[in-house]
Amino acid sequence: MDKIKFMIPCYLGVEKLVADELRKLKMEEIQAENGRVFCTGTLLDVARLNLNLRCGARVLLVLRQFSAITFEELYQGTYGIPWQDWIPKDAEFPVKGYSINSQLFSVPACQSIVKKAVSAKMGKVCELEWLPETGNRYQIHFSIMKDDVHICLDTSGTGLYKRGYRAVGVEAPLRETLAAAMVLLSGYRGLDPFCDPFCGSGTICIEAALIAKNRAPGLNRSFASQKWNTVESRYWMDAAEEAISKEYNRTYDIWGGDLDPKAVEIAQSNAVKAEVEDTVRFEAYDARRFYSTQPYGRVVTNPPYGERLMEKDEVSKLYGEFGHAVGLLPQGWRVSILSSHTEFEQVFGAKARKKRKLYNGMIKCDLFMYGKK
Numbered sequence: 001m002d003k004i005k006f007m008i009p010c011y012l013g014v015e016k017l018v019a020d021e022l023r024k025l026k027m028e029e030i031q032a033e034n035g036r037v038f039c040t041g042t043l044l045d046v047a048r049l050n051l052n053l054r055c056g057a058r059v060l061l062v063l064r065q066f067s068a069i070t071f072e073e074l075y076q077g078t079y080g081i082p083w084q085d086w087i088p089k090d091a092e093f094p095v096k097g098y099s100i101n102s103q104l105f106s107v108p109a110c111q112s113i114v115k116k117a118v119s120a121k122m123g124k125v126c127e128l129e130w131l132p133e134t135g136n137r138y139q140i141h142f143s144i145m146k147d148d149v150h151i152c153l154d155t156s157g158t159g160l161y162k163r164g165y166r167a168v169g170v171e172a173p174l175r176e177t178l179a180a181a182m183v184l185l186s187g188y189r190g191l192d193p194f195c196d197p198f199c200g201s202g203t204i205c206i207e208a209a210l211i212a213k214n215r216a217p218g219l220n221r222s223f224a225s226q227k228w229n230t231v232e233s234r235y236w237m238d239a240a241e242e243a244i245s246k247e248y249n250r251t252y253d254i255w256g257g258d259l260d261p262k263a264v265e266i267a268q269s270n271a272v273k274a275e276v277e278d279t280v281r282f283e284a285y286d287a288r289r290f291y292s293t294q295p296y297g298r299v300v301t302n303p304p305y306g307e308r309l310m311e312k313d314e315v316s317k318l319y320g321e322f323g324h325a326v327g328l329l330p331q332g333w334r335v336s337i338l339s340s341h342t343e344f345e346q347v348f349g350a351k352a353r354k355k356r357k358l359y360n361g362m363i364k365c366d367l368f369m370y371g372k373k
Contacts, residue, residue, distance in 0.1 A: 003028075005062040006045070007143070007152055008037045010055055013358040014181040017055045025052060036143075038062075046155050046231050047239035051218040054180035054211070058159050060141055060152035068149045069103040071113050078117035078142075078151055086153060086230055089126040090135035093118060097142030104144055114142055114151070136227040155231070157224030164221035165274035166201060173201055174302050174338075176217070178360060180207040185356060185367060186300045186336040188212075190252055193297035197287035197322070199256030202267025202280070204300055209276035212252045216243035220274070253297075257285025288321040296332030305340045305363065316347040323348035326370065334371035344368055 006027075010018045015032040022030050025048055027039035037056070041049070049059045063086065066077040087093055095115045099105050118140065122131055139154035161175040182204060188194055190212030196204045210217050219240060225231045258264050261284045271277040287303070303322065304315055319341065326335050327350065337348075340363050345351050352368040359365065 002042070003040050004042065004045075005029075005038060005040050005065075006049065007060040007062050007150060008039070008049070008053065008056040008058070009035060009060065010037060010057050011035075011178055011181065011359055013356060014055045014178075017181055017184050018053070021053055021055060022049075025049065043231055044235045044238065046225055047223075047235045048242070050156055050160070050223045050225070051216045051236075051239050051243050053160055054207070054217050055177050055184070056160055057177060058154055058156035060150075061155050062150055062152050064149075064151045066149050067147050068144070069147050071104065071109070074104060074110060074113050074149065075117045077149060078114050079121050081118075081121070081151060083118055083121050084125045087122070087138045088135055088229060089122060089128060090132050092133040092135060092137045093140055094137070095140045095142065097144070099144040100146075102144045102147045104147070110142060110144065114140060137224055138228070139224065153225075155223065155225035155228075157222075160218065162221060163217050163274065165206065165270050166203065174203050174360065176203055176207060178358065179203040179302075180211065180217070181358070182300050182302070182336060182338060182367060183208045183211055186298050186334060186369070188298045188300065190248070190250065193253040193292065193294050194255070195290070195292070195297060195299050196256045196301045197258075197285065197290045197299065198301045198303040199258045199267055199282060200263050200302070202256055202270045202282060204302065205254050205256040205267070205280045205282070206271055206274045206276055208300070209252065209254050209271075209279040210274065212248070212250075212254065213276070213279065214246055214248050215276075216240075219243065252279050254280045256280065256282045257287065257290070258282070259284065259286055288318070288325060290322065290325045291328060292330070292333070294332075295330050297329075297334075299326070299329075299333065299335040299337075301336070302338045302360070305360075305365075312341075315341065316343075319344065319347045320349060323350060326350075332372065334369070336370075337368045338365050339368065340365045 018037045019032045022039045029040040031038045063081045068074040095111045141152045143150045161177040264282045267282045271280045354369040356367040
């Protein structure tokens with residue numbers, strides 16, 4: 001089977017986690033850059049990557065890489081791709097992308113050029129003056145960074161953060177891919193008690209349960225490339241069987257609490273959809289009273305920031321009271337808190353052992369990590 005190149009976009013700050021996931025899946029030629037990770041594999045890996053990746057945003061299949069500083073170079077580079085090998089003549093092929101620090105800086109203009117080049121090539125090869133675009137969707141994605149162009153097909157469709165278990169949510173939800181990254185950065189692998197005292201719709205706890213069970217996060221959803229002629233249906237069945245065969249069946253201690261009873265109900269519903277209701281328990285709970293008699297454990301949480309849900313003074317008071325509660329935990333506990341508060345350590349009452357820069361949507365945050373190494 002021929003080797004193909006993949007690009008996995010991701011949150012800034014989690015590139016190493018995505019690269020680690022790719023190594024675990026035995027991908028080759030792994031290369032991490034800011035906000036994306038490259039690797040090589042086969043068409044079977046289209047299914048394996050989409051089903052298994054926890055922290056990647058989507059799986060892009062790279063068709064060609066070239067340099068372009070003029071629209072003519074962008075057109076010719078795109079036209080030179082054998083599009084007929086990848087998309088059928090009736091395919092719907094919308095174009096989207098981005099340009100950063102490049103001479104071709106107008107994204108709408110680049111979209112138009114790429115669309116024009118693909119249409120011209122398919123029209124010539126298929127001997128059609130007009131392409132109907134009534135068939136399955138093949139989303140074309142371009143990225144231009146420092147005049148370096150990648151032309152790709154988006155194999156995922158909806159972003160990988162859509163696991164299929166969160167039909168509804170509470171205000172200011174945390175994306176599943178970022179929640180999984182937070183859990184992995186905490187070092188949790190299913191052995192310790194795990195708690196999220198600000199659980200909201202339960203995303204962090206559910207992702208912790210999927211990680212503990214080693215369950216592939218994409219098993220309960222569909223992907224755009226499942227409808228493609230180029231990715232055989234048996235690849236998806238083989239990849240799903242492989243993923244299921246690697247699951248663990250143990251007893252875990254995963255708990256989530258939230259002051260809002262409605263949020264707890266939603267979290268419980270989401271756990272059922274994710275098929276981890278036997279692994280996670282939720283209850284209405286005030287995080288300011290958080291305590292455990294267990295000698296060790298993990299807290300991973302995403303409390304309110306102040307930008308969206310509460311006034312900053314209220315948040316500062318809440319952080320201080322929660323910090324006092326955390327300070328009373330047994331020494332074996334490790335605590336990871338995501339916040340955008342610029343004076344978090346001061347109001348929390350303790351300096352973090354380690355900080356990791358992350359982005360929650362467009363909000364720049366830090367993951368403040370406390371406890372033993």
